[in-house]
Amino acid sequence: MINIVKHHIVVISAVLLLSAACASQPTTLYQQLGGDKGVSMITDDFLANLSQDNRMLFHFEQTDIQIFRQRLIDHLCVVSDGECVYEGASMFDAHIGLHITQADFDAVVGHLIEALKQQHIPLATRNALLAKLAPMYPEIIEH
Numbered sequence: 001m002i003n004i005v006k007h008h009i010v011v012i013s014a015v016l017l018l019s020a021a022c023a024s025q026p027t028t029l030y031q032q033l034g035g036d037k038g039v040s041m042i043t044d045d046f047l048a049n050l051s052q053d054n055r056m057l058f059h060f061e062q063t064d065i066q067i068f069r070q071r072l073i074d075h076l077c078v079v080s081d082g083e084c085v086y087e088g089a090s091m092f093d094a095h096i097g098l099h100i101t102q103a104d105f106d107a108v109v110g111h112l113i114e115a116l117k118q119q120h121i122p123l124a125t126r127n128a129l130l131a132k133l134a135p136m137y138p139e140i141i142e143h
Helices: 002-023 035-051 065-079 091-095 102-118 123-140
Strands: none
Touching: 035 065, 035 102, 065 123, 091 123, 102 123
């Protein structure tokens, strides 16, 4: 009888621990990215990576990087189901006339992936974000 009671206590404890762990798991992609702080850090790492890529610098010569940074943070927030408002141009309008090539696009995605890795974002979360961004591809390439 005592063994049965001990067994039930162990089972109930395990269920409570698992329930608490599940309840504390982030529910939105935005939360999985670290919320405001995480997305800001990802953006900063992305911009640092991008600034080291001589192939891409000419695309940003006329860009106010602080405005670009804030719009990117807002965009990533909205795309990942955060409670933000993106007030920038549409992806199509933002990239019109820039003549973004497939190689340019791939390089930028590579820098984003590297920034996500630098912030220790798990593979599944990285893939979830990329899946949300992928449909924007036609709005960005070769306008």
